Amino acid sequence: MIVNGNEIEILAPAGSFENLKTAILSGADSVYFGLSNFNARRNAENFSSFEDIKEAVDFCHLRGKKAHVTLNTLVYDNEIQDLVKEIEVINKAGFDAIIVQDLGVINILKQISKVPIHASTQLSVHNVSDAKKLKDMGFDRVVLSRELSLKEIKRIMDEVDVEVEIFIHGALCMSVSGQCYFSSALGERSGNRGLCAGVCRLPFYVREKGRYDLSLKDVCYIDYIEEFANMGIASLKIEGRMKSKEYVKSVVSEIRNKIEFGKYNKKLLKDVFSRSGFTDGYITGKRNNMFGIRSEEDKSYTKAAIEEIKSKDIYEDKVKVDIKYDFTLGKNSYLEMIDEDNNIVSVKGDIIEEAKNKPTAKENIEKNLLKLGSTVYEINDMEGKADNNIFVPISSINELRRNATDKLDKIRISKFPVYDIGKLIKPKDKSRPIGGKNIAVINDINTLNEFILDYFDETYIPLFELNKLNKDLIVKYKGKLGVEIPRVYFDEEANINKNLLKAKELGIKKGLAHTIGKIAMLDELDFEIMTGFGTNITNSYSVDLLEKEIHNLKNVILSFENTINNINKIKSNTELSIIVYGYLPLMTARNCPVKKEIGCKNCNKKQSLNDRIGKKFRVKCNGQTSELYNTYPLCVFDRLNKLDSDINKIFMFNDENKNDIKNIIKHYENSELLNDSTRGCYFRKLL
Incomplete structure (x- = not known):
C-alpha cells in the first residue's frame, strides 16, 4: 500500500x-x-x-x-x-x-x-x-x-x-517479548517455545481480590x-x-x-x-x-x-491483464496475455475453419475470453481481430483462455525464488574452558558486602548503582567486579555508555548484558563479556554465533528454560554458566501492575502480586521496568553432581541479607536443597 x-x-x-x-x-x-x-x-x-x-x-x-x-x-x-x-x-x-x-x-x-x-x-x-x-x-x-x-x-x-x-x-503481552518465563515456571509450557499458557490473563492482585493486574x-x-x-x-x-x-x-x-x-x-x-x-x-x-x-x-x-x-462480501483486488487475440481463417487461433507486472504469455489453438452454418461472431469470442471469474485476473483492455465467416467452438475458446492463464500463473509464481539447502558446519571440535567458578549477580547494591566479594570468584552489580559502591571496595576487588547493564532499557543509550566508561576508569573490566545490542556495546569498549540469561541461549549453534560475533566473549549464561541433560551437551570454546540459585524474574514489564492498583505514592518498593491461590510474586520497579519474581527461589544444590563440573554456577541475589547468604552458601557446600525452593525446568520436560 x-x-x-x-x-x-x-x-x-x-x-x-x-x-x-x-x-x-x-x-x-x-x-x-x-x-x-x-x-x-x-x-x-x-x-x-x-x-x-x-x-x-x-x-x-x-x-x-x-x-x-x-x-x-x-x-x-x-x-x-x-x-x-x-x-x-x-x-x-x-x-x-x-x-x-x-x-x-x-x-x-x-x-x-x-x-x-x-x-x-x-x-x-x-x-x-x-x-x-x-x-x-x-x-x-x-x-x-x-x-x-x-x-x-x-x-x-x-x-x-x-x-x-x-x-x-x-x-x-504484559512482559517485553522474549523476556517472559512465567508460563514455563508454573508449568511445562514456554512462551519462548511457542506454547505460552497465557498466565497474564489470570487473576492477580496487590490488595483487592478479583483484579487482573497483569492483563x-x-x-x-x-x-x-x-x-x-x-x-x-x-x-x-x-x-x-x-x-x-x-x-x-x-x-x-x-x-x-x-x-x-x-x-x-x-x-x-x-x-x-x-x-x-x-x-x-x-x-x-x-x-x-x-x-x-x-x-x-x-x-x-x-x-x-x-x-x-x-455477511460482507470480499472484493478481491484482481491482477489486471491486457488481451490480444487473432482468429484468422486458416491460421491457428492466437491469444496473448500481458499482466500488470509486464509478464507476457502467448498460446496457440486449433486452426480456424470456415463456418458451414452459423458463423462465430467476434462479440461471442470476446464474451468467452472475458470469463476469468475463477482466476486471479480481470481484463483491463482487450483488442484483436476475427474474420467474419469463421466457426470457433466455445470449448476451443475456453481451452485457449485456460492455457493462457495457466501459463501466466506459472510465470508469476516462478518470479519468486526457491533455494537448495546449503551445507551446515556443525560446531564440533570445541574445547570448553575449565570453569567451575562461583559467580554472584547482585540485583540490589545494598545486598553487597565483603563476605560476598571474598567468597565468589566474580561479582556483578547493577551498572547504574556503581556510584553507590564504596571506592575502597572497588579498589580492593576491582579484579573480581563486573557491571550488569539493565536487561531492558528504553532511554537513550548514551547513559549506558557514559556509565560503562566510568566503570572502566575505576578499573572494572567485566560486563554482563542480556540483549545482543548491549553485548555489542560492551564489546566495543573492550569489556570482558558475560552474556545474560535474557539472551535465551539453549543450543551449541547459539554459542557458536556469539563466539563469531563478539570478540571479547568470556562467559555465556545459558537459559534456565532447559534441562541439565541438554545443557551438558552444549559445545563451546567459551565458559558456560547456569543459574543455580535465585528468585527468577518471570516477567519484565514496562507497565507496573502495582502502580495500576495502588499508585506509586502508596508503594514502599516491597509490594507483591497475589494469584488466585494465594501465592505471592515480588514486584520490583527500577523506574523504567518492573520485574515480577517467582514465589520460590530456584535451587539445584542437591543435584549439582548431574552438572558438568566445568560449568560455572551463578547465584542471583535480590534483597537477601548477610545471614541469608551465609545460609544459602552453607546449603550449597553441603549439596542440600533449600526449603521452599524449586528446581525450575532443569529436571523436568519442557514442551
Whole structure:
C-alpha cells in the first residue's frame, strides 16, 4: 500500500489456510504463518505437509503477495536435525522471509538458506544498539518491541538503516517479548517455545481480590498510520494467528479503509475482539488506562459482530491483464496475455475453419475470453481481430483462455525464488574452558558486602548503582567486579555508555548484558563479556554465533528454560554458566501492575502480586521496568553432581541479607536443597 508517497506493508496473521486466503483476499500485502514446529503459536492450526505449504505460498505469490514464515522459538541441540528439515521445506516452498528469535537458528540460516531473515519481536529489539547489531549480523528487517513510543521508534529509525516492522493491531503481552518465563515456571509450557499458557490473563492482585493486574488491553494503532508511513516504517503487523477468519477479515479491511478512504469502523474492530476496548498507551508514551480483560459483554459483542462480518462480501483486488487475440481463417487461433507486472504469455489453438452454418461472431469470442471469474485476473483492455465467416467452438475458446492463464500463473509464481539447502558446519571440535567458578549477580547494591566479594570468584552489580559502591571496595576487588547493564532499557543509550566508561576508569573490566545490542556495546569498549540469561541461549549453534560475533566473549549464561541433560551437551570454546540459585524474574514489564492498583505514592518498593491461590510474586520497579519474581527461589544444590563440573554456577541475589547468604552458601557446600525452593525446568520436560 502507498501512504503519503511511502510504501507500507499490511502484514496479516494466517493461523490456517482459510485465514490466509481471507487475509489476502481482504487486501493484505503479506501474511505470516508457522509450520509444524518451531513457531511461537504452536497451538494454531498451522501448516504441515509440503503440499499444503507450497499451495499456501503459491496462493500468495500468484496474487503478487508475500509469505513470511515464523521460525521464532528457542531450539535445543537434539532438535537441530528436525529444524534443518524444516528449513529445507522453507527454501523449496519459496518463502519471502523467515522470522527468527533463536541466535542458533540465525547461525544455521546464514549457512544453509538465502531467504531474507527478519528479527522477531522475541529478540526484544527495543533500542538503537539492538537494531544496529542485528543489521550488522545480516538481518533484513527488525520487528520492534511493542512497548515503544513513536518517539522511541523514530530514534531507532533515524540511527539505523534497516527495515522496521511494528505491531499495529492485536494483543499485548504484559512482559517485553522474549523476556517472559512465567508460563514455563508454573508449568511445562514456554512462551519462548511457542506454547505460552497465557498466565497474564489470570487473576492477580496487590490488595483487592478479583483484579487482573497483569492483563493489558489490545492495541489499535490505525489512527497513527500516516505517522508510521512518514517515519518510513516498512510493515504494519496484525497480531492474531489464533483468532478467527472474521477477525482477520475485519482488521485487514478496516486498515485498507483508513488508507484508501481516510476512515474506518473502530467500533466494529472493538466488537469483533477486544479486552474492554483498546489502548494506545505505549505508542503515545502515556501509559494510563491500559489494563483490560475479556468480559462476558465483550464476548456477546463479538458474536454479533462476527455475523455482521460474515455477511460482507470480499472484493478481491484482481491482477489486471491486457488481451490480444487473432482468429484468422486458416491460421491457428492466437491469444496473448500481458499482466500488470509486464509478464507476457502467448498460446496457440486449433486452426480456424470456415463456418458451414452459423458463423462465430467476434462479440461471442470476446464474451468467452472475458470469463476469468475463477482466476486471479480481470481484463483491463482487450483488442484483436476475427474474420467474419469463421466457426470457433466455445470449448476451443475456453481451452485457449485456460492455457493462457495457466501459463501466466506459472510465470508469476516462478518470479519468486526457491533455494537448495546449503551445507551446515556443525560446531564440533570445541574445547570448553575449565570453569567451575562461583559467580554472584547482585540485583540490589545494598545486598553487597565483603563476605560476598571474598567468597565468589566474580561479582556483578547493577551498572547504574556503581556510584553507590564504596571506592575502597572497588579498589580492593576491582579484579573480581563486573557491571550488569539493565536487561531492558528504553532511554537513550548514551547513559549506558557514559556509565560503562566510568566503570572502566575505576578499573572494572567485566560486563554482563542480556540483549545482543548491549553485548555489542560492551564489546566495543573492550569489556570482558558475560552474556545474560535474557539472551535465551539453549543450543551449541547459539554459542557458536556469539563466539563469531563478539570478540571479547568470556562467559555465556545459558537459559534456565532447559534441562541439565541438554545443557551438558552444549559445545563451546567459551565458559558456560547456569543459574543455580535465585528468585527468577518471570516477567519484565514496562507497565507496573502495582502502580495500576495502588499508585506509586502508596508503594514502599516491597509490594507483591497475589494469584488466585494465594501465592505471592515480588514486584520490583527500577523506574523504567518492573520485574515480577517467582514465589520460590530456584535451587539445584542437591543435584549439582548431574552438572558438568566445568560449568560455572551463578547465584542471583535480590534483597537477601548477610545471614541469608551465609545460609544459602552453607546449603550449597553441603549439596542440600533449600526449603521452599524449586528446581525450575532443569529436571523436568519442557514442551
